[in-house]
Amino acid sequence: MSSRRNSASSSRHDGNQQLQVAKESAAEAEITSSGRTSDSIPSVSSHSVSKVTNLDRLLESFSPLVPSRFFSEAISSGSEALDADSHPFFCLEDLWESLEERSVYGxxxxxxxxxxxxxxxxxxxxLSGIQLYKDPSKPSSQLSSSSPQSPFFQYLEYExxxxxxxxxxxxxxxxxxxPELNKCRSCDxxxxxxxxxxxxxxxxxxxxPAIEASFLSFYSLSTRSTGKFPPQFSAANARARYDPTDKKFSxxxxxxxxxxxxxxxxxxxxxxxIEHQNSLVQAVDNWVGYLKVPLLDYHYFRPRHYSYRITGFWTRDNPN
Known part of the structure; x- marks a missing residue:
């Protein structure tokens, strides 16, 4: 991670006014223009309002762009030698780096x-939760290998x-x-x-007026394709997408x-x-249910997803 995080993070915790002063004039100009926002997200123009929904904008904004890496040698598959560029991957360290600015400024x-x-x-x-699974034939250098049914690393937030x-x-x-939380490669x-x-x-x-809506998003971290992915999960069709022009994964x-x-x-x-949103909710239910993940955030967000009146132990007014 960049050494700038500590100072930048302190600035964010000093309050949101600093952020607003820094970005207000630029954002107000960009939001009514036909260009792009400072976060490289398409601005809301009158031309696009009818074609792009708020859900589309949220999904795009919450989807990280991660620089790719390549194997240093050609990879062989059977008798056919494949170019290294045909097998890009990303390291988790690059993923965290791509989210650093958003973690500081939003x-x-x-x-x-x-x-x-x-x-x-x-x-x-x-961070809400993460589980990393590896092929037991490729043991970790830092942690003992485990079966595919059990993650070799897991963190589920409880705060x-x-x-x-x-x-x-x-x-x-x-x-x-x-350390493998940084070193892991998506291809492994x-x-x-x-x-x-x-x-x-x-x-x-x-x-x-403040917008209080919050969101819990889920991502696949693998760029492997074994054909063993459970077919009922839409995640199978939402794997990391590689752009050979930018050499980045979305x-x-x-x-x-x-x-x-x-x-x-x-x-x-x-x-x-609404139908798109329902399919995304169903994908979460299938995923958490299949892996039997005791994810606290899931149990907080799920009953509140379609609620009009929100109450709960995780609100500013009622933190207990």
Whole structure:
């Protein structure tokens, strides 16, 4: 991780006003233009409002772009020698690095409220859970090998959201005890390896009524393709996507849950948008159920996903 994190993280914890002063003028100009936001997310223009939904914008904003790496030698498959560039992969260290700026300043998401008001809402990512599975024929250099049914590394967050460290700070602490959390390569991870991130709002530009909707997103961490992936999971069709032009992987969200979505002005009203959201929720249910993951965030978000009145032990007003 970059050595700049400590100073940058301190700035974020000093309050959101610093962030707003730094980005307000630029964001206000960009949000009404036909260009792109400072986070390289398409801005909300009148031309795109009818074609792109708020759910689409959230999913794109929450999908990391990770630099790829390549094997130093040609890889052979049977008698055919394959070019190394045909087998790109990423290291988890690169994934955490790609999320560092968002962990400090938040991810800017261009949104449309009430069908007309265009804003940028910032969300900070927090680690929710991660399980890493490896082929037992490739034992870890740091940890003992395990069967494919058991992760060789697992962390499931138990702290209340506003007591947590931002994602990359938490990863830094965990990696100091388990170095493979940085060293693991996507090509060595089994297809059941996954990551979940909780996204909580910090501020909106221009300033207005707070948007309290938060989200829990899920990602596949493997770039292997063994053909053994359970077919009922949409995650099988939402694996990391490699762009040979940019030489980067996009890690799409394969499942998502929300809290307080229906109490905000982000209500999903289009039929195709609701159907898309339902399929993402079902993917989370299938995934957590199949792996039997005791993920605390899942049990918090799931009953609140379709609730209009949100109460619970993880709110600012009622932290207990």
């Amino acid at each position: 991810a800017g998401v261009p949104l449309v409220l009430n069908g007309k008001d265009q804003i940028v809402q910032y969300y900070v990512p927090y 209340k959201p506003y007591d947590r460290q931002p994602l990359t700070d938490k990863i830094l602490d965990l990696a100091s005890q388990f 991870l089994l297809e059941t390896s996954w990551l979940s991130i909780a996204w909580y709002p910090i501020c909106r530009i221009p300033i207005g 890690l799409p969200v394969f499942g998502i849950l929300s809290s307080k979505l229906w109490d905000s002005n982000l209500n999903l009203v289009e039929q195709h948008e």
